[in-house]
Amino acid sequence: MSDMNKAMVEKYRNSFLSEVEANVEEGEWVKMCMQCGVCAGSCPLGDAWEHTPQKIFMMIRAGKRDEVLASDSMWMCTSCYNCIVRCPRELPITHIMHGLAHYAKRLGIVPQGQPTAKFAQLFWDNLIKKGRVNELKLGLSLYFMNGFGEGIKTSLKMKDIGLGMVKTKRMNPMEMLGGHAVKDLSGFQKVIKKAQELEEARLAKHGA
């Protein structure tokens, strides 16, 4: 168990809801859920979830900390915003799902091999490096995220799609050598670093 996870278990021993409210993006909305289930019926990947948003919210209130944070549910969010616009109580469900995913990641609790958790991290690392996404490197890092052997297999499977994109000039092999970047890269990275520090300091205050 990570140190941060231990500290949070200790601090919020009796209320996972309080923990979510204090530490998860838009978490203060969770208690507003009235369990109507519209979100569950609106989710395009509803069939694929271990728990629907409605269930997740009830589980948070019931203190089912381990089950919620280790669920694959929030990693199934496609960010389609159906749940947000349909929720009669106007809960920002999409953002809560992203917030729960981020919090689980921060605590080091993510289902093993969860592909979207991996992809979302690759995307972030990719964009922070140069300030802009390098699609070619992002694609390749995705194919190879489960090791070299599987990477080659996936690359072969995706070969025709890649060729189509190169032929239409919507992919450029030269992006491997650097690629697009912001000019004030050091300023950009300083801004993000500062934002990370400020957020960590704020969360540490809530924590141990």
Place this chain on the structure above:
Amino acid sequence: MAKREYSFYPGCSSQKGASSSNYLVSVQTMCEELDIQLNEIPDWNCCSASIGYAGGGELPRLALSARNIALSEEHNPGQEIVATCAACWLATRETQERLQHDQGLLAETNTALAEAGLTLKNDAPIKHMAEVLIQDIGYDAIGAKVKKPLEGIKIAGYVGCQTNRPFGIAGESYENPKYLDKLVETLGADSIPDYEKKVQCCGGALAFSEPEKSQVMIKGIIEAAYDHGADMIVTPCPVCQMNVEVYQDQINATHGTKFKMPVVYYSTLMAVAYGRSAKDAALNGQVIPAKQLEALAGK
């Protein structure tokens, strides 16, 4: 001087050699015809779309879009910010609203931005290009420029998710937005008002991480277009365009379908209808060629 000027946030996928570089070409053509000047935000950065949340916490993600808004306010003062990408528009507008409602987060964001000598005023309106077309220009003015009506072409208007929710276009519903159909009709083509998959999710970024699940959804989007006799699909979103166009061979192999449905941007349609060349309409960017549009552009 151009009639209208906007501060433009093109986004990562529109860059040279990137997946929606063809979108940008056709948008530029469309804007020339409509006398719109796009002033690119200098040194803009990625917005992290809706998938940066594993690595990026709330504040670092807000800081990304805040930097873009601050740069726009400094270099293109008084201009509305316009994005062509649904995710860029959504992230930028979400950031603006979150920071308008939370003074604590705004203060922290400005502390972070100060590291690069930037300050966020956060009052520039943020629009999607579809809003510019429909609200600022209007269907009549859009139609008045048509030189080659897209006659006899039947087009399924696929609005998708993030151009439609949670902000959408004023006066349109989330469940049955009609602006894309109206635009199709304005250009002289036939729309499909009862295209039931018009706001179905294509999987978004999960088309990469959960390809099987996403391709089932994409299959539904294409199949419904065929059922209605569509010749092509039109969309305002770069992620929708790519997801619905490029996986058709894989879907055919998995599901035994025979899809070969062109998927174009509204700006592609407009460039062709305005009499511009196939190159200006970026028809060479179609992985699945839009042959009817090529023929019309070549006339």
